Amino acid sequence: MKIKSRQLCFILIAYTAVTKLLIYPTVLATFCDRDVLIPAVINFFIEGVLIWAVSFLCSRTDKTFFELLQGTIGRIGAKIVYGFFAAFFMLATIIPIFEQKLYVHAIFYDTVPSLIVFLPFFVFAVYAGAKNFQNTGRCADMCLPLFIFTMLFIFFMSWSEVEWSNLLPMFTTPAQKLFTGAAGSSMRFIEPCWLLMFMGHFNYRKGDAARLTLSYVLGALITLLFLAVFVGIYGDIASSRTFAISRTSIFFSAIDTIGRIDLIMLYVLEIVMLFAVVLNIQLAVHALKLCTGYENSMVLSVAVNAALMIVLIVCDNYFHNIQEFYFRWMWIAFLIFGVAIPALSWVLRRRNER
Numbered sequence: 001m002k003i004k005s006r007q008l009c010f011i012l013i014a015y016t017a018v019t020k021l022l023i024y025p026t027v028l029a030t031f032c033d034r035d036v037l038i039p040a041v042i043n044f045f046i047e048g049v050l051i052w053a054v055s056f057l058c059s060r061t062d063k064t065f066f067e068l069l070q071g072t073i074g075r076i077g078a079k080i081v082y083g084f085f086a087a088f089f090m091l092a093t094i095i096p097i098f099e100q101k102l103y104v105h106a107i108f109y110d111t112v113p114s115l116i117v118f119l120p121f122f123v124f125a126v127y128a129g130a131k132n133f134q135n136t137g138r139c140a141d142m143c144l145p146l147f148i149f150t151m152l153f154i155f156f157m158s159w160s161e162v163e164w165s166n167l168l169p170m171f172t173t174p175a176q177k178l179f180t181g182a183a184g185s186s187m188r189f190i191e192p193c194w195l196l197m198f199m200g201h202f203n204y205r206k207g208d209a210a211r212l213t214l215s216y217v218l219g220a221l222i223t224l225l226f227l228a229v230f231v232g233i234y235g236d237i238a239s240s241r242t243f244a245i246s247r248t249s250i251f252f253s254a255i256d257t258i259g260r261i262d263l264i265m266l267y268v269l270e271i272v273m274l275f276a277v278v279l280n281i282q283l284a285v286h287a288l289k290l291c292t293g294y295e296n297s298m299v300l301s302v303a304v305n306a307a308l309m310i311v312l313i314v315c316d317n318y319f320h321n322i323q324e325f326y327f328r329w330m331w332i333a334f335l336i337f338g339v340a341i342p343a344l345s346w347v348l349r350r351r352n353e354r
Contacts, residue, residue: 002133002134002201002202002203003133003134003136003137003198003201003202004137004202004203005202005203005204005205005208005211005212007136007137007138007140007141008137008140008195008198008202008212008215009211009212009215010140010141010143010144010215011136011140011194011279012051012191012212012215012216012219013144013147013215013216013218013219013222014140014143014144014147014148014219014272014276015140015143015219015272015275015276015279016191016216016219016220016223017147017151017219017220017222017223017226018147018269018272018273018276019096019188019273019276019277020188020223021223021226021244021245021269021273022099022100022103022242022243022244022245022273023099023242023243023244023323024185024188024244025226025227025230025231025238025244026238026239026240026241026242026244027181027184027185027323027327028040028181028185028227029230029231029234029238029239030239031177031180031181031184032173032177032178032181033172033173033236033239034166034167034168034169034170034172034173034231034235034236035170035171035172035173035178036181036227036230036231036238037167037170037224037227037228038170038171038173038178038182039178039179039181039182039185040182040223040224040227041224042178042179042182043182043185043186043188043189044189044220044223044224046189046339047189047191047192047216047220047338048213048216048217048220050192050338050339050342050343051191051192051195051212051213051216052209052212052213053192053342053343053345053346054192054195054196054199054342054345055195055208055209055212055213056209057199057345057346058195058199058200058202058204058208058209059204059206059208059209061199061200062200062204063199063200064199064200064201065196065197065199065200065345065348066078066082066290067200068199068345068348069081069082069348071348072347072348078290079290079291079292079293080291082287082288082290082291083287083288083291083292084337085193085197085283085284085287085337086284086285086287086288086291086304088190088193088333088337089190089193089280089281089283089284089287090280090281090284090304090307090308091187091330091333092187092190092280093277093280093281093284093308094308094311094322094326095187095188095322095323095326096276096277096280097121097277097308097312098312098315098319098322098323100118100121100273100274100277101115101118101121101312102242102243102319103243103246103270104117104118104270105117105118106242106243106246107243107246107263107266108267108270115312115313115316118312119309121274122305122308122309124274124278125277125278125281125301125305125308126298126301126302126305127301128275128278128281128282129278129281129282129284129285129297129301129304129305130285130297130298130300130301131282131297132297133198133201133282133286136279136282139275140275143271143272143275143276146268146269146271146272147269147272149268150265150266150268150269150272151222151226151269153262153265154245154248154249154262154265154269155225155226155229157248157249157252157262157265158229158233158248158249158251158252159229160252160253161233161248161251161252162228162229162232162233163232163233163235164228164232166231166232166233166234166235166236167228167231167232183331184326184327184328184331185327186331186334186335186338187326187330187331187333187334187338189334189338190280190334190337190338191216192338192339192342193283193337193338193341193342194279194283195212195342196341196342196345197283197286197287226244226245226248229248230244230247230248233247233248233251234247245266245269246262246266249262249265250262281301281304281305281308284304285297285300285301285304288300288303288304
């Protein structure tokens with residue numbers, strides 16, 4: 001069930017970025033106008049520090065996070081915490097699944113109802129969600145080159161249309177709005193939680209903490225560059241342009257002659273996006289296994305995906321309400337699971353050493 005540290009680096013590069021390329025830029029532009037980079041930098045900085053802290057913790061212990069919890073608060077307490085983590089990962093999957101459903105319908109289809117088109121995703125998610133961490137690493141090996149190739153191509157097609165003056169002047173948005181944008185979108189920044197689940201499941205080598213942190217920084221820089229390109233192209237109307245990744249390359253001059261070649265890149269990038277969404281499902285299944293003691297991953301994967309599918313079907317026409325709820329309230333869950341617990345994980349190690 002081991003995953004390689006190299007593959008964790010790939011996850012932190014590719015999955016960090018692709019989970020923030022659809023509606024996240026539009027949301028930031030809505031609340032922060034042209035200052036979209038500022039709240040993003042705030043979140044990336046906080047997460048980068050936590051990524052380093054958890055990575056460095058991995059160099060000081062070969063125990064899993066569950067074992068650290070068990071040594072501190074007992075087996076029952078550890079199971080309860082992992083039960084909450086399973087719920088957290090499921091909550092963190094809801095918005096990305098809705099985004100993917102709307103994106104697939106808007107970009108790849110015109111007339112077929114989006115829900116019917118997207119429901120087969122859960123067949124894939126049930127299968128992938130039941131796989132172990134070794135399989136997760138193999139998927140990351142495949143996804144990183146796809147991600148790098150498609151992003152380079154999209155940047156190339158978008159670059160000539162960027163008006164960098166659209167990003168100026170900076171720091172004109174009130175500080176309250178900037179911090180509201182950072183807090184409201186923080187549910188998209190759960191990478192330290194990924195590392196907590198992977199603790200003890202990879203062989204730490206000297207320098208891995210630096211490599212993992214730098215990989216996260218690279219994923220963050222790619223995201224920040226894309227945000228700058230997106231706002232540089234659309235300026236004041238960026239807040240009205242959803243599915244940002246599909247909006248930046250449509251003005252490429254060759255498209256008028258040979259057609260929407262950018263769609264090929266979007267098709268390929270969609271593969272990486274789906275694996276990034278499934279990662280949260282895999283981690284929810286992993287947490288449920290340790291919480292319940294039930295070893296059949298396939299049954300647990302069916303249960304997790306069934307719950308997510310019910311939410312998708314029942315709330316099919318209420319995405320904006322769900323998005324607003326997440327923006328206003330889910331930062332609390334993120335503060336607990338995405339910041340406080342990773343930051344306090346060092347306390348668990350010290351308690352285990354006594």
